Amino acid sequence: MTRRLIALLLLVASWPTLASSFTIEQLMRSLAAHPGGSVRFVETRHVAVLDVPIVSTGEMTYTPPDRLEKRTLTPRPERLLLERDTLTLERDQRRMSLRLGNRPEVLAFVDSIRGMLGGHHQALERNYLMQLQGSPQRWVLTLYPKDHEIAALVQRITVAGQADQVRSIEYLQADGDRSVLEVEPVKP
Numbered sequence: 001m002t003r004r005l006i007a008l009l010l011l012v013a014s015w016p017t018l019a020s021s022f023t024i025e026q027l028m029r030s031l032a033a034h035p036g037g038s039v040r041f042v043e044t045r046h047v048a049v050l051d052v053p054i055v056s057t058g059e060m061t062y063t064p065p066d067r068l069e070k071r072t073l074t075p076r077p078e079r080l081l082l083e084r085d086t087l088t089l090e091r092d093q094r095r096m097s098l099r100l101g102n103r104p105e106v107l108a109f110v111d112s113i114r115g116m117l118g119g120h121h122q123a124l125e126r127n128y129l130m131q132l133q134g135s136p137q138r139w140v141l142t143l144y145p146k147d148h149e150i151a152a153l154v155q156r157i158t159v160a161g162q163a164d165q166v167r168s169i170e171y172l173q174a175d176g177d178r179s180v181l182e183v184e185p186v187k188p
Contacts, residue, residue, distance in 0.1 A: 028120070030164040032120070036061075037186070041059065048177055058070065066083065066084050066114060068081075086099055111127065116169075127146055137162060142158045142159075143156060154173055157169065157171055158170040167182065
């Protein structure tokens with residue numbers, strides 16, 4: 001009995017060391033090494049003024065270092081293209097473009113997405129406090145805005161993944177609305 005108790009105490013005493021062995025730097029290196037590609041997504045938006053969530057589906061393609069395309073198929077088609085510092089939305093035969101340099105708070109939010117996908121630790125650290133939990137095989141990174149202009153848009157961003165792939169992104173907006181984007185890699 002005493003040996004078991006000692007073994008249990010040693011295991012518990014070493015737990016903080018084991019839990020902290022996976023670092024944000026290691027995660028970012030792993031994400032940076034991912035070549036990009038396409039994923040299918042299901043996005044569920046919980047909006048306070050609606051009784052039921054809005055669910056959309058489609059496909060996203062990330063091409064490092066700064067091109068992200070989101071093609072929504074349902075409930076209605078739309079295309080969102082983020083390329084360098086320009087965000088373009090196409091819907092219902094209309095097209096709108098926004099230069100992100102004119103909106104620093106939006107650029108910081110967009111950089112959170114690109115920073116995660118590209119493994120750019122400095123880009124994330126510039127605008128967010130980061131908290132990592134888990135292991136290289138299954139991890140959760142939570143981003144908390146440092147800047148009040150970003151915090152006016154979003155309370156936190158929670159990104160979960162497996163190895164070098166992002167599997168879900170949850171945005172909790174400052175107004176309490178919430179969006180969850182779940183992704184599944186497209187098989188080649």
